[in-house]
Amino acid sequence: MITVIIPTLNSAQALESALPALMPATLQGMISRVVISDGGSEDETEAIAAATGAEFVTGEAGRGGQLARGAELARSFQKPQDWLLFLHADTVLQEGWEKGAASFIMSAGAKAAAYFSFRFDENVWQARVVEAGVWWRCRLLSLPYGDQGLLISRTFYDALGGYGPMPLFEDVDLVRRIRKNGSLQPLRAVATTSAARYKQNGYFPRVWKNFNCLMSYYRGVPPEKILENYQ
Numbered sequence: 001m002i003t004v005i006i007p008t009l010n011s012a013q014a015l016e017s018a019l020p021a022l023m024p025a026t027l028q029g030m031i032s033r034v035v036i037s038d039g040g041s042e043d044e045t046e047a048i049a050a051a052t053g054a055e056f057v058t059g060e061a062g063r064g065g066q067l068a069r070g071a072e073l074a075r076s077f078q079k080p081q082d083w084l085l086f087l088h089a090d091t092v093l094q095e096g097w098e099k100g101a102a103s104f105i106m107s108a109g110a111k112a113a114a115y116f117s118f119r120f121d122e123n124v125w126q127a128r129v130v131e132a133g134v135w136w137r138c139r140l141l142s143l144p145y146g147d148q149g150l151l152i153s154r155t156f157y158d159a160l161g162g163y164g165p166m167p168l169f170e171d172v173d174l175v176r177r178i179r180k181n182g183s184l185q186p187l188r189a190v191a192t193t194s195a196a197r198y199k200q201n202g203y204f205p206r207v208w209k210n211f212n213c214l215m216s217y218y219r220g221v222p223p224e225k226i227l228e229n230y231q
Helices: 012-018 020-027 045-051 063-075 097-107 125-141 154-160 170-181 196-201 203-218 223-230
Strands: 002-008 031-038 055-058 083-086 091-093 112-120 150-153 183-193
Touching: 002 012, 002 063, 012 020, 012 045, 012 091, 020 031, 020 091, 020 097, 031 045, 031 063, 045 055, 055 063, 063 083, 063 154, 063 170, 083 154, 097 112, 097 150, 097 183, 112 125, 125 196, 125 203, 150 154, 150 170, 154 170, 170 183, 196 203, 203 223
Parallel strands: 002 031, 002 083, 031 055, 112 183
Antiparallel strands: 083 150, 091 183, 112 150
């Protein structure tokens, strides 16, 4: 059984696309709960969560802390053999994704996690180039980002210590611990994410900015400081 955890902040519009993609797996009994971990939304995020029967928890904004809160809430109704699926609010899973997830869960070892293939929701050549770059980053460096989702067992997540209360690079931090202590595998399924920030900044300037922020993180610059230049 999977509990899906989605961090939100004024994400009502994004949820209207993301949540329906989870419905088939919910009807099949594969997804047991959806947890919306909110950072203080002022739109209809909470109302959408209530209308869809999702659990709702709120607290200080910051993706790492929100993901951790969602996972902690899920602990109250999960069994040790259950799974967690972390998704960004603006990420929509491809139809049939549950087949790839089920296959992975059946074959995964005790210390394994998985991520989705990356795709933008805009059909332009710049998007295809960036998608190819993400593919190579994942294959060569085994470094998927949070917008590719993360499927991980409850037991392994707890053993790793879960997400840290970081406003940025909480995904990189956890992935590095996964690689050190287990394995990380691609799923045969696609996660389509919003290209809004790339369209606003320009695809390649945005990639360059992300790269510089990542290098700053590796050099030990606090994520709180990097966040000032990330927006």
